[in-house]
Each structure stands twice: as C-alpha cells, then as structure tokens.
Amino acid sequence: MSEYAGLRVLVVEDEPVVAMCLEDILESLGCETVGPAGRLAEGLALAEREDIGAAILDINLAGERSTPIAEALLRRGVPIAFASGYGAVPEGFETVPLIEKPYREADIDAALRGLLNGAE
C-alpha cells in the first residue's frame, strides 16, 4: 500500500459507475485520485493543471478520443495506461500499456507498477 503513497493518479473515465469503481480501487491501493474526468475538455484541463504521477485513461469519452490527454501527459513525462473494452490502443500509442475492461484491482496494481518502473 505504502508503495503508492502520495501517488496522484489521474482518472479519465466517462462511465460514472466505472469511474467510481476505479477511484475506490486506487484509494484502496493507497493512491490519491485526480478527477475523475468524464469529458475530453475536463480531462485535458486536469492533465495540464494538476500535479500527476500517473494516469489511467479511458479511450472513448462520450464519442471523443482521449488521445489529446494522453499526448499532453506524455509531453509532461507522466506515465499513462489506457483502459478500454476495445482491446487495442489507439494508433500511435503502441508503447502505451492497455488495461482491458473489466479490470480487477490486481490489474490496476500491475499496471501502475509497470508505469512506475518504466518511469524510473
């Protein structure tokens, strides 16, 4: 738990129930949640403004793609992972890990660990 102490994780997820679920998982892992953002503009604003250690982005946000958020975070050197039911990362983000929905706490844990290790 203490592993992620103080880690601020941006949650971009347009499905309220799923977002709440992810918030709970992150909370139980000891992370601090930023968001959740359910819309692109909202997510983009958080990505640029907040102090963020990692991000988990739903790909499809009410018909828009979250890739601008991803680009903004990557520019800032924030490690990100996509979460999606589509089974594939967007074109151009092949190196970004994918967490397939539905996910369990262990999936998020493993993804975060991967992100942090990769960032070191």
Added chain:
Amino acid sequence: MSEAEPGHEPLPVGEDEFRMIADSAPVVVWVTRLDRTRSFINRAYLAFLDVPYDEALVFDWRRVIHPDDAARLIAQSIAGEASMDTFDLEGRYRNAKGEWRWLHSTSSPRRDTQGRHIGFIGVAHDITEAKEAELSLRDSEAQLSAFISQSTAGFAQVDLEGRFVLVNERFCEIAGWSRDELMGMRMLDITHPDDRARNLPLFDRAVAEGTSYTHEKRYIRKDGGIVWVNNSVSVIRRPDGEPFGVLSVTLDVTQRREAEAQMRKSEESLRLATESAGMASWELDLETMQGEWSANRFDLLGMPRRDDGRGSIDEWLERVHPDDRESVRAAAQRCFDTGEPYTIEYRVCRADTNEERWLQSHGSRIDYSDDRPSRFVGVSFDVTDRKRAEDELRASEARFRTIFEQANDFLITTTLDQKITSVNPAVLAALGYSEDEIVGASIADFMAPDQLALALDAFNQKMREGGSTRLTVTVRARDGRALIWEINSRLTTDADGKPTGLHAIGRDVTEARRAEAHLRLLVDELNHRVKNTLAIVQGIAQQSFKGVTDPAIARNAFEGRLAALSEAHNLLTREHWGAVSMAQIIGDAVAPHGRDAGRLELDGPDLPLLPKTAISLALAIHELATNAVKHGALSQPDGRVRIHWAKTEAEGRARLLLVWEERGGPEVITPTRRGFGTRMIERGLAAELSGTVRIEFRPQGLVCTVDAPLPEGAE
C-alpha cells in the same frame, strides 16, 4: 515303178498300141537309146514341156532343173545309168508355164532279146503336192520342235505308269533335274509329297478315261527347292485310239503363286487389320449385284454368320433404321450409278437384340481399265459410342453454354497475354460495357495498376506451379464504381499440357465485403459494449457490496440496480441504441416503485437522450426511487414524488432542469454517511451531464435538482 521288162525290138505290143497306152497314162513316159537320144515320149511329156514332138525328143532336161537340185540330180542320174539298174530321181523341174514341179522319176535299163543294153525307159510322175505336203509337215515339225525346245512351256511325256519318256529343255529347267536324271523317274517322284494324293487320282482317271486336266502342284527340284507348276495334262493315243502316254505342258507359276500368296497375306493382314479395327467390309459385283460380306459385317448387324459369306443389299437395308433407310439407299445407289464415293452415318437395328446402333459406312466404286465389270467395296464400323459421346458432349456443351449465359458468376477467358477472349453476360451487366468493348481488350483496361499487379502475380504463380488461384481484386465499372471481385482462375492447356489461355470464374463480393466490414464493426462495438457493461456491472457490484454488513441487503441493492440497468438496456435495444425518450427512461426506472399506484408524477417534455446518458440517468433515478421507497416519501402510504423537467435557457444556451421532489414522507434527516446512491447521483450523473446535481434533505421531503446543459441528442 516296176522293173522294165526285157525289151525286144520291136515292142512286144505294137508301137501304136504302146503309144496309146503311154499317152493315156497320167505320168511322163520316155524311152531312150544308148546315145541318150529319145525314141519315144508320151503326151504328158509333151504337155510338161509344151514344145513340138521332134524338139521334145532332143530337149535337154538340164535346162529346166531347179538350180538347187541340178548338181544332185545330174550326179545321181550319171550314177544311176552307170549302175545299169533301176534308179530313182526326185527333183524340181520347170514346166512350160514356168512352175517348179516336183517330179519323181524311175529309170530302168532296156535290153534286147539277147540281153544287150540298148537304152533306158523312164517314168516320172508329178509329186509336187505330196512333196509340198511333206515339206510343209517337215516345216511345221521343225517349228513345233523349235517351239517345244525353246518354249517357256515345259513339255514332258510319261508312259502310262508315269515314267518320263520325253522331256524338253524347258521342262528340265523348270523341274530342276537333267534329262538323263528324269528318264526312268516317275513324275510322282519329283512331285511334292503334299500334292501327290491330289495328283494321283487325276492321273489315273486320265489314263483310264482319257480325260484331260489342268492343275497346279509343286515339284521338288534336285537342289531341294520347290517350284509351283501349272500342268495341262492330256492323254496321247495311238491311231487306233489306244492310249500310250500322257503329255504334260508345264508352266512355272512359282512367281505368280508367290505373288498370290503375298497378296493373300496382305489381303489377310488387311482383313485382320480392318476387322480388328472393328471395320466390316462388303463387296459387290455391280454387274451381277452379287458379293460377299465379311464375317463381322454379319456380327455388326446382329445376323448369324453364313458359310458362303453372301449377303444382299436388301438384307442390309432391312436392318437400317426406317428413318435413315431412304437416305442410305440413295447414297449407295448414287455410288453404284455414278461412282461417287459416300460416307454416311446411320442407325441400324440389330437383328438379334433389336438394339439401335450407329454405323459409319464408306462406299466406293472400283472401275477397271480393262473390260472387267466395276465392283463396289464398302466398309462399315460401329460408331455408337462415339455418337453417344458426341451427343453427350453436345448436351454438355449446351449445358455449359446455358451456365455460361445465365450464370450470375462472372466467366472470363483470356489469352496468355491477358487479352480477353470471352465473357458471359453477367460480366457485361456488372461492368456496363458491351461485349465488343470487352472482348479483345486487356484486363489492364479494367483495373488499377496495383490491382493488375496482383492479377499478374497470381497468373505467374499458375504458370510456375499450375493449379488455380483465388484472388480478390478491385475492378472498375464503366461508370467508375469500384467493384470488388473474387476470382478463381486456372490455365487452360492443350493435349500436351502446354498452357493456352486462362479461364476465370469470378463473383462480385463488393456487397459481401461491405457487409463483412459492417459486421466486424458491429461485433467490435458489441464487444466493446459488453465489456463496458461488464465494467459497469462490476462497478455496481463493488459499490453495492462495499461496506454493507448484511449480505441480503447488499444483494437486494445489487439486484435492483442490475434490474434498472437491464431495463435501460432493453429500451436501448428496442431503439437500436439510438436516442431514447427521457420520459420513457425515467418511467421505466420508477415503474417498479409504485408509479402505477399514482404516487409518482412525471411531467416533462419528451426529450431524446443518447444511450450512455440514458443509462446514467436510469441508474440515478433508480437510486432516488430506491431511497424514496426505503427512507423517503414512498415509505409512507400518502407519500408522493413529483418528477418534472424542462428545457430552459441560460446565457443563450439550452439547458435541462430536472427536479425530483418528495412529499408526504417521514421527516427527513440528513444522513451522516453518503452511500453509493448519493455518490452516483451527485457525482456520476453530474459528470455524465457535465452539470450540477444537488440533493437537499429538506425536512418535508428530499429534493434533487439537476441543472445541466441540454444533453447531446436532445436539441
């Protein structure tokens, strides 16, 4: 001539009497003295010379002797006279008419009573006819002899026991034995053993009955060789009719026999060849209209074979199918009459099984340069199988033609350099070109370079490895539409397996591909939705069970939420995941909680909502309704809930204002802990609508106010 009687002077008869006798004799008579002068000549003598009597008495005979005979006759005459005996002369003398006549004279010495020689008396008679006959005979004998010895024919005479007694040179040459060797041998000794049994009865019968015969047989030559001879044999008889020998005229016919054997052999080979080829033949002497059929011609017509091989035209025509009979008869008759050969195909009904068979027949008239009558020769063979195969092929061609014409699939043939040689109507219809515009064009005219490259790759693969290829290419129709064709093709080859062209069958898969892409999209979307839904379910489950100690309560909450979710999905599915009615979503969400009892009042326009928003709204309304039933207005019999919404406007933008308002319930106490429901409504729905959601726990009843931009899809 009788010897001259002993002479007296005067004559024993009177001189006149003698003269009369002598004159009446048909022979020349003369009497000479010792000095060779004539004392008497008769009338025949005078007639021969036709000179006066006195002149005739002194005529010098040497003047009329044939030059060829003169020397001989004079010498013989001198010798005869000197012999003082009777002597004969024979020679040619010229008569008064200038003709050479053969005269045979006999002269005898004359003596007087004392026996003194006083001269000669001579008689000559004309033997010209006899002599000429003799000479002629001798000539013909000489000719015959020459003929016999020089003849190409051999002559052999045997006695009645068959022993050779006389043979000519030619016979010796033919038989291969010398004359000396043959003498003493019997003709059977040199006859081939196989021919003796046939030869002997003929010979015996000839001897016994005098019948002539001609036969052919073999002699065995001394060198062991065999010679074929043709012998004409006849019996030779004595003048009294008694046979004393048998004469054979022998011709060497070995070459002819060999030629015949050769011909028989080649005829036999020809017959075997034709028969083994299933060919039956028949011949006809056009003068007699008689002829023979080969054995298999009977077989062909299903008739029993005949020993004599005879078959008539009518018997043939009788077997010909009635529908073909007249044309067949006409063809044959025309050939008989004009010599025009024919080749016909017709049906026959076999005599034995009545089976219908097809025959092909060729007939020709053979005319000879000599006066032999023309012959007709015909051959026939059974072509039923070929006919059936042809019919089959025709039918199959027709079938394929129909398929070709009517197929919905595209059928295309091309040359090895991609020139189109044929297309079926389906191709024309699909591309919108006429046949003239397509046939002769290159396939390159109907596809883009990259597509042509695909086609050529497939073509080269077939050229390398044979077989067929399946290819999907985009072709261009006349109006520019891109059509996706799936084409199976293989090379056509000649009998040696050398490629001659290409045969392709294609099908338009444009629609299929579009449908396929659409389906893939749908499946992907479905997968996505299922995963999303599962994620939602997972979230609901997590929230429902989190921190709840009574599992029954947690399960009830979970089931209720799932039911709300499910109800929303039902609606979405009914609307094909298009926009759904806000009234409907809210109505469905509150229905399980007493809407029917009139305790829930819905009031608002029928705004359309996007599916995702609809689900969030349904779940939020469910949470409010559940809370109302458990703790709020609906937990009391008189409690009411009013749900009203409206499109409003603020700062020039359309907004949605929705209010959930409870009344008549127990006094509301603000909860100390906010559960999933509150969170779902205040945060989830707010996030979903990008607006604000406020829950007020007023003592007279809970009020939930949603203020958000008018959701997408609801404008």
